[in-house]
Amino acid sequence: MLAQSVLVTGCSRGIGLEFVRQLVSCDKPPAVVIGTCRNPDKAEELQQLAKKYSNLKIIKFDVVDYASLPRVVEEVGRAVGRDSLRGNKAGHGQVPSPDGSAALSRQAFATSG
Numbered sequence: 001m002l003a004q005s006v007l008v009t010g011c012s013r014g015i016g017l018e019f020v021r022q023l024v025s026c027d028k029p030p031a032v033v034i035g036t037c038r039n040p041d042k043a044e045e046l047q048q049l050a051k052k053y054s055n056l057k058i059i060k061f062d063v064v065d066y067a068s069l070p071r072v073v074e075e076v077g078r079a080v081g082r083d084s085l086r087g088n089k090a091g092h093g094q095v096p097s098p099d100g101s102a103a104l105s106r107q108a109f110a111t112s113g
């Protein structure tokens with residue numbers, strides 16, 4: 001077993017979704033895989049995986065919504081008791097161009113950092 005529990009952010013699509021797919025379907029999967037995303041209702045592929053693999057729990061989490069952290073921590077605690085490995089894959093695929101706005105740069109670095 002890789003770990004007792006794994007939490008991956010940004011799992012609606014991209015590398016986060018693929019990371020979750022490979023974790024739940026590997027030979028010795030973690031007891032609990034938590035896939036977080038901003039809009040669970042719209043994360044159809046993640047929902048399909050959760051129907052197939054009972055060790056996958058989905059938790060709503062926007063990584064820059066710091067006010068939501070107490071709720072997220074409580075939900076993670078309920079799911080696993082503790083978080084033994086965190087896979088932080090929420091992010092932006094493109095680095096803002098040098099002439100892009102400072103706000104865009106700050107958002108990209110805050111999400112991916």
Ligand SMILES: NC(=O)c1ccc[n+]([C@@H]2O[C@H](COP(=O)([O-])OP(=O)(O)OC[C@H]3O[C@@H](n4cnc5c(N)ncnc54)[C@H](OP(=O)(O)O)[C@@H]3O)[C@@H](O)[C@H]2O)c1
Nearest residue numbers: 010011012013014015016038062063064090091092093112
């Ligand atoms: N793909 C690769 O091969 C690769 C390799 C190395 C590093 N990376 C890095 O990994 C990160 C993700 O890449 P990707 O290719 O998977 O990009 P992607 O397909 O655009 O997916 C980005 C994911 O991050 C989520 N996300 C964005 N902002 C978020 C926030 N504030 N809170 C929670 N989730 C948020 C998106 O959720 P929504 O659906 O809600 O927008 C989506 O699930 C990027 O930083 C990228 O540079 C990717």
